[in-house]
Structure formats: C-alpha cells, structure tokens
Amino acid sequence: MSLSPDDVKRIARLARIEIDDAQSQATQGQLNTIFDLIATMQAVDTRGIAPMAHAQEVYQRLREDAVTESDRHAAFQAIAPAVENGLYLVPKVIE
Amino acid sequence: MTPSCQVDNAMSETSLSALAAQLAARQVSSRELAQQYLDRIAALNPSLNAFITVDAGRTLAEAAAADALIASGNAGPLAGVPIAHKDIFCTDGWLTTCGSKMLSNFIAPYDAHVIQRFKAAGMPSLGKTNMDEFAMGSSNETSYFGAVKNPWDMTRVPGGSSGGAAACVAARMAPAATGTDTGGSIRQPAAFTGITGLKPTYGLVSRYGMIAFASSLDQAGPMAPSAEDCALLLNVMTGFDPNDSTSLERDKEDYARDLQKPLSGLRVGLPKEFFATGLNNEVAAAVDAAVAELKKLGATTVEISLANSKLAIPVYYVLAPAEASSNLSRFDGVRYGHRAPEYADLNDMYSKTRAQGFGAEVKRRIMIGAYVLSHGYYDAYYLQAQKIRRLIADDFNEAFKACDVILGPTAPGTAFKLGEKSDDPVEMYLNDLYTIPANLAGLPGMSLPCGFDRQGLPIGLQLVGNYFSEAKMLNVAHQYQCVTDWHARQPEGL
Numbered sequence: 362m363s364l365s366p367d368d369v370k371r372i373a374r375l376a377r378i379e380i381d382d383a384q385s386q387a388t389q390g391q392l393n394t395i396f397d398l399i400a401t402m403q404a405v406d407t408r409g410i411a412p413m414a415h416a417q418e419v420y421q422r423l424r425e426d427a428v429t430e431s432d433r434h435a436a437f438q439a440i441a442p443a444v445e446n447g448l449y450l451v452p453k454v455i456e
Numbered sequence: 457m458t459p460s461c462q463v464d465n466a467m468s469e470t471s472l473s474a475l476a477a478q479l480a481a482r483q484v485s486s487r488e489l490a491q492q493y494l495d496r497i498a499a500l501n502p503s504l505n506a507f508i509t510v511d512a513g514r515t516l517a518e519a520a521a522a523d524a525l526i527a528s529g530n531a532g533p534l535a536g537v538p539i540a541h542k543d544i545f546c547t548d549g550w551l552t553t554c555g556s557k558m559l560s561n562f563i564a565p566y567d568a569h570v571i572q573r574f575k576a577a578g579m580p581s582l583g584k585t586n587m588d589e590f591a592m593g594s595s596n597e598t599s600y601f602g603a604v605k606n607p608w609d610m611t612r613v614p615g616g617s618s619g620g621a622a623a624c625v626a627a628r629m630a631p632a633a634t635g636t637d638t639g640g641s642i643r644q645p646a647a648f649t650g651i652t653g654l655k656p657t658y659g660l661v662s663r664y665g666m667i668a669f670a671s672s673l674d675q676a677g678p679m680a681p682s683a684e685d686c687a688l689l690l691n692v693m694t695g696f697d698p699n700d701s702t703s704l705e706r707d708k709e710d711y712a713r714d715l716q717k718p719l720s721g722l723r724v725g726l727p728k729e730f731f732a733t734g735l736n737n738e739v740a741a742a743v744d745a746a747v748a749e750l751k752k753l754g755a756t757t758v759e760i761s762l763a764n765s766k767l768a769i770p771v772y773y774v775l776a777p778a779e780a781s782s783n784l785s786r787f788d789g790v791r792y793g794h795r796a797p798e799y800a801d802l803n804d805m806y807s808k809t810r811a812q813g814f815g816a817e818v819k820r821r822i823m824i825g826a827y828v829l830s831h832g833y834y835d836a837y838y839l840q841a842q843k844i845r846r847l848i849a850d851d852f853n854e855a856f857k858a859c860d861v862i863l864g865p866t867a868p869g870t871a872f873k874l875g876e877k878s879d880d881p882v883e884m885y886l887n888d889l890y891t892i893p894a895n896l897a898g899l900p901g902m903s904l905p906c907g908f909d910r911q912g913l914p915i916g917l918q919l920v921g922n923y924f925s926e927a928k929m930l931n932v933a934h935q936y937q938c939v940t941d942w943h944a945r946q947p948e949g950l
Contacts, residue, residue, distance in 0.1 A: 369823075376781060376826040377788070377803070378819055379811035391820060392827075394882050395773060399828075399837065402770040402844055412842035413849060415672050416658040416898020419702060436565045442795035449790050452802045 363393055470631050472537055472685045479526060479536040486526065486536030490519035490580050493538055497582065497629045500950060503610065506624040508543050508601050509551045510583040518580035525578045534688060535578030540630035542621050543584040544591055545676075546665040547571050554667045555587040555599040555617075558813030559793050568665025569697045570634060570676050577692045582630045586620030589815045590784065591641055591669045593617050594887040597878045598817045605874070606649060607947040608913055612871040615645030615887075621679050622649040627950050632680035632689055636666060638673045639772055640867075640891025643903035646679055647866035647916020650905045652933065652943055653679040654686045657923050658898035659704035662697030670779035671702075673772075673895045682943050683904060683933035687712040690926060706924075714931040720754030722932065725859030727762045730890055736869040742907030742915040743865050746936065750863075753935055760855040760862065764847040768892040769885055771848065774828050774841035775896075780818075781825025787813060820881065849897040856922045861932055864890055866903040866916035894920045904933045905942035914942070 364372075366382070369389045373380040380388065434447065443450035478484045494512050501507050515538070522536040546552050546564035548571075553559045567575065574581070588598040596604040596619025604619040606612040607627040614623040618635030622645035625633050635642040637655035646653030654677045661676045668674060678689030690711040697703045724747065731740060747757060789795035789809030796808035814822070828837035855862060867887055877884045894901035899920055906917035917936075921929040937943050 372823045372827045372830075374807075375830060376819075376822045377785075377806040377810055378814070378822065379804075379807040388820065388823070391881055392823065395820070395824060395885075398882050398885070399770045399773055402767050402774075402840060403836070405764075405767065405840070405844055405847070407840060407843035407847070410843040410846055412839055413846035414842060415702070416849075416896075417702065417704065419659070419704070421701065422698070424698065433565065437791070440561075440563055440565060440792045442789060442792075451790055452799065452805055454802050 364389055364396065470628065471682060472534060472631060472680065472688050475537045475631055476534050486519040486522040486538070486580060487516055489536065490515050490538045490582065493582055493630055497624075500627055500629055504605050504607060504623050504627060504629075505602050506586055506604050506620040506627070506629060507540070507583045508553055508555070508586050508620070511550065514550070515580050515582055518575075522578040522580055532577045534692060536580075537631060538580045538582045539574055540582045540585050540621060540624050540633040541571065541574075542618055542634050542636060543587055544636050544667045545571050545634065546667070547581065547584065550581075550584060552584065552667070553601070554591070555589040555601060556813065556815070556818070557600045557794060558787050560600060562793050566665060569662035569699060570666065570693055573692050573695070579692070585618070585624055585633060588617035588619065589818050590667070590780070591617040591636060591638055592780070592817050592821055594640065594644055594884050595872070595877065596620065596645070597874065598815055600815060603874055606871045607950060608650065609871065609911070612873055612913070613648065615648035615867075615871065617641040617645075618653075618679065619645050622646055622651060622653070625649070625651045625679055625681065626947060628946060632678060632685055634676060634693070635679045636674060636676045637895065638669050638776060639895050640888040642677050642679060643891050643901055643916070643918060644867050644887060646903040648871040648914065650914030650942065650945060651679060651681055652683050652686050652902065652904045653677065654690065654902040654926065654929070655894065655900060656690065656694065656926055657900045659702050660694045662695075662700040662703050664697055664699035668783040670776040671783060672779060673776060675895075682937055683930045684712065684715060684937075686902070687715060687930045687934070709927065711927050711930055714927045715934040717931050718754060719750060719932060719935050722750070722755040722861070723859040724750060724755050724757045725760040725855050725862040726757055727760050727765065727855070727862060727864055729762050729765050730864030734868050734889070735865060738909040739865050739867075739869060739915050743863070743917055746906040746917050747863065749936060749939060750932070753939065758858050760858055762848070762851045762855060762893060764844060764851050765893045767844050768848055768896055769889060771841045771844045771896060772888070772892045773824065773885060774837050775845065777821040777825035778829050778838055779825070781822045781829065784818070784822055789813070817881070845896045848893055852893070852897045852899060852920070861925070861929060862920040864918050866890060866918040870909045870911070870913035870915060890918060899923060900926050900929060902929055902933060904937065905945070906940075907942055
C-alpha cells in the first residue's frame with residue numbers, strides 16, 4: 362500500500378490539520394515508511410481471535426445520579442482563548 | 457520505615473528512606489531540603505533542560521506546609537521529601553504544557569489524581585519536567601521546549617518520553633520523579649540515564665488529570681535511583697479513583713513488603729526473542745552478567761518464547777495513534793490552549809490552530825490514527841491490531857506458567873546522539889521493541905541499571921512481571937541492587 366499526496370491531504374483534512382503541498386510531499390514519504398512497518402502484521406492469521414481493546418476485563422461502573430461537581434465555570438473560562446457572557450466564542454457558523 | 461539492604465553497598469544518603477529519616481529526626485527541614493534541590497536545579501538546568509517550569513516560591517510554600525505537617529505529628533512516611541512531576545500531569549496553578557506549543561499557555565485549573573496523592577503525602581513539587589510532545593517520542597527531542605541532554609554525556613539523548621524526569625533524577629536535581637509510560641516512556645529513559653523506573657499494571661494508578669495519549673496503554677509510575685525508592689513512591693501513587701473509569705478497585709498494598717525476601721527458588725524467564733539479532737553486544741553482556749548475579753542469589757532461569765512480540769511495534773503504531781487521534785481532537789483552540797491568531801471560519805480556525813500548535817511527530821501520529829480508523833481501513837488495521845494484541849498478551853500468560861518474572865534488556869542499545877534518529881521515525885520507533893509488549897498486555901514492567909558500555913553510558917535491565925506482581929519485581933530488583941552498585945553511580949562533572 363502506498364499513499365498518494367492526495368491521500369495525505371485527505372487524511373490531514375480528516376484530522377483538521379492544515380497542510381500545504383510541500384508538507385504533504387514530505388509527510389507522504391514518512392507515512393509510507395510507517396505503513397510499510399505496519400503492513401508486516403497483515404500476514405498474521407487472526408481468524409477466530411477476539412480483538413483485545415483493553416488490558417483489564419473491567420465493567421463500566423455506575424454511580425448515584427447526584428451532582429458531584431462544584432461550579433468552576435469562571436476558573437475554566439479564565440483560560441479560554443475567547444469568552445463573552447459565560448460563552449466560548451468561535452467564528453460564526455450559522456448565517 | 458523500610459529496612460534497607462542487609463548488605464550495605466554505600467546506599468546514597470539521598471535515598472527516599474534516608475531523606476525521610478532525616479526529616480523525621482529534624483536534622484533537616486523540608487524547606488532546607490527543597491532549597492538545596494532548587495539550588496542544584498538553578499545550577500544544572502540551563503545546560504540539561506530537564507525542567508520546563510520551576511517555581512521556587514510555590515515549591516518553598518509547599519515545603520513549609522510539609523514542615524508544619526511533620527511538626528503536627530500526622531505526617532506520612534515521605535512527608536517533606538520533594539519530587540519532580542512530568543509536565544503531563546495537570547497541576548493546579550502551574551503551567552502544564554505536555555511539551556507542546558498547543559498547551560504552552562495552559563495553567564491547569566485542577567490537580568491530576570497523582571498530584572493530589574503526592575500533595576496529600578506532604579511531598580513538595582520541585583517543578584514540571586520536560587518531555588516529548590504529548591509523550592510521543594523516545595528521545596525527548598520532540599519537545600516544543602527543546603531537547604533534554606543526557607547527564608552522562610551532554611551530546612546524547614536521555615531517552616523519552618519521560619526524558620526530563622530521567623535526567624533530573626540522574627543528575628540528582630530531584631530525589632525522585634513521576635513519569636508516564638505508553639510504550640516504554642518510563643523504562644527506556646530510566647535505562648538511558650542509569651536510574652530505576654517502574655510502569656505498574658494498567659489500572660493501578662489513576663489517569664485522571666494525566667493528559668491522554670493512548671488511553672488503553674497510558675500508565676503513570678515512579679522514577680528514582682533505586683527499587684526501594686520506587687516501592688515507597690508506588691505506595692503513594694496507587695489506589696482506586698472513581699474519576700478514572702479504568703481505575704481498579706483493589707485492597708491497598710505495601711509495595712515494599714517483600715523487598716528483603718531472599719530470591720532462592722525464583723524462576724526467571726528469558727524470552728529468546730529479546731536476545732536475538734538487533735541487540736547491542738555490550739547490552740547483551742551486561743544483561744547476561746545480571747542473570748549470573750541473580751543465579752548467585754538463588755534464582756533459576758528458564759528459556760521462554762514471546763513469539764508474537766516482534767509484531768508489537770506495528771500493532772502499537774496502529775493502536776496508539778488511533779487512540780491519540782481521538783484523544784487529541786480536544787485541542788481545537790476553543791476552550792484552552794493555543795488558538796491561531798487569524799482564520800477565515802470555524803474549520804479554518806481548527807485546522808490552523810492544530811497546524812500551528814502541534815509538532816511534526818504529533819501530526820504524523822494523529823494522521824496515522826485518522827487513517828486507520830477511517831472507513832474501509834478499520835478492519836484491516838485497527839481490528840487486526842487488536843487481535844494481534846491478544847496474541848501478544850496470550851504469549852505472556854503462557855510464559856508466566858513457567859516463570860515468576862521475565863527478564864531482558866530494556867532497550868536494544870544505549871543512549872544515542874542528539875539528532876541521530878530524529879529524521880527517521882521508524883528507526884526511532886524500533887527503540888521500544890522490548891518495552892511495548894508489556895503495555896499492550898497491560899503488565900507491569902521496570903528498568904534498573906545493570907552496567908555501562910565502553911563509552912560510559914548506562915545499560916538498563918528490564919523486568920516484566922505478571923499482573924499485580926509489582927512487589928515481587930521490586931523484591932528482585934532490590935536484592936540485585938543490594939549486591940551491585942550500578943544504581944548508586946552518578947555522572948561525573950556535574
């Protein structure tokens with residue numbers, strides 16, 4: 362398998378990372394080397410093997426449906442790039 | 457306090473138990489001790505770059521509080537002993553960068569669980585240590601804040617990603633440090649700098665407030681000169697935390713309880729795959745000598761096979777980037793961290809923010825992750841990797857029927873030159889050949905010093921134990937350190 366420069370741009374778009382032509386050229390070579398390494402696992406016969414998502418077989422804990430957090434609104438927004446009236450500001454998305 | 461070695465081997469006066477004894481006997485105050493380390497940091501950090509943030513005022517205030525705790529008579533065993541924290545742990549009021557431009561302005565609004573634990577134990581923070589960006593690297597060269605130098609040779613890397621933690625302990629700028637290990641990030645830098653480091657069983661230490669890289673693999677652990685130090689730190693760090701959904705509910709253990717046990721009857725498994733081609737001769741010789749030492753202490757050896765371990769690197773470079781691409785999607789310039797100064801619309805703001813905020817290696821891994829999770833590739837990459845992950849874990853389960861602990865090298869070589877591998881990602885990845893399998897299986901692993909190569913660079917020995925066998929591994933490491941002094945050696949000229 363080999364990625365083309367267009368593939369690299371598509372992946373970058375999926376990952377929301379701006380990339381220019383020169384960078385996608387350089388990245389293409391590096392990603393292809395890495396995918397060559399990854400490809401070595403394709404030869405392994407894994408029929409009948411259950412995928413392992415996690416090291417421990419743990420169940421999802423439940424807790425009482427009760428408020429456990431205090432209001433830290435101001436502290437969290439103090440480190441935000443742009444806020445107004447308690448809201449996070451982003452460029453307008455709906456006209 | 458923990459008993460030290462039955463055989464005295466010039467254990468350093470700066471061991472955690474020795475420092476704790478001096479504090480308890482009022483021979484030194486926590487403030488005085490913290491100041492001594494701050495002075496050493498001020499003298500050495502400009503050349504080593506092991507710390508990203510040092511804040512003497514905060515450190516001394518925490519030390520003064522520790523002195524008050526000791527005076528009250530309610531102090532825990534390590535109260536007053538200072539420690540350095542990897543800059544991956546959110547620390548209330550401290551800059552917490554994760555080695556990235558993306559978080560270069562991020563003052564954490566809360567403490568990670570690990571930080572809460574050390575604060576509750578009365579252990580002042582000496583500062584935040586340098587690291588590979590978002591813990592993605594094996595040399596500390598991907599840090600936005602510059603590479604860390606290896607105290608044994610300033611032209612070489614300290615390993616990574618916990619490179620600052622390793623360097624600051626090796627240079628005795630801190631008596632101990634916290635680290636995190638996703639594919640070897642505690643053990644490989646410990647090996648490269650001649651210190652001891654342990655990655656616990658997955659789930660023993662809470663990940664709450666530890667900036668996530670690959671959540672099914674990430675685990676925090678202690679880094680210090682000796683196994684005894686690591687045991688005492690593990691007593692502080694471990695324990696159930698409802699804020700981490702994968703935190704394990706288990707009875708509290710004393711990880712120092714078995715340090716003094718003799719090793720007679722210990723069965724040491726030697727995986728033939730870890731002694732095959734690619735292993736540096738001097739590293740192999742030092743590991744062989746350590747095996748001989750353990751045999752003198754009564755251990756027996758058995759050859760085992762971890763046949764699928766050769767697939768650990770490809771499997772890891774599917775799973776870890778896949779999890780990272782999801783975890784790092786939170787860095788979008790909206791709620792915290794860097795935001796691009798100029799952009800056309802919302803998507804442009806995300807894309808420019810992330811292009812500017814992330815370094816090259818982090819971008820590569822996010823892109824690999826986005827690709828292997830994308831439509832049409834999920835089964836071939838992500839699912840296949842998860843299946844092989846199980847084969848790797850099964851190999852360990854089989855091996856532990858024949859042995860109590862698995863032993864091998866931590867890394868294929870010793871510390872390499874700065875810049876030597878930074879242009880070749882795959883060459884860099886191969887460094888974690890022996891450490892990644894334990895992360896995939898969720899098993900505890902540790903590295904301890906076992907010698908030096910001809911260039912005077914430290915060599916690391918790795919132990920991998922069965923689930924929850926940390927006390928046994930620390931027992932083996934401590935008994936080895938009672939009859940050797942590799943861990944007590946310090947770099948000259950600092």
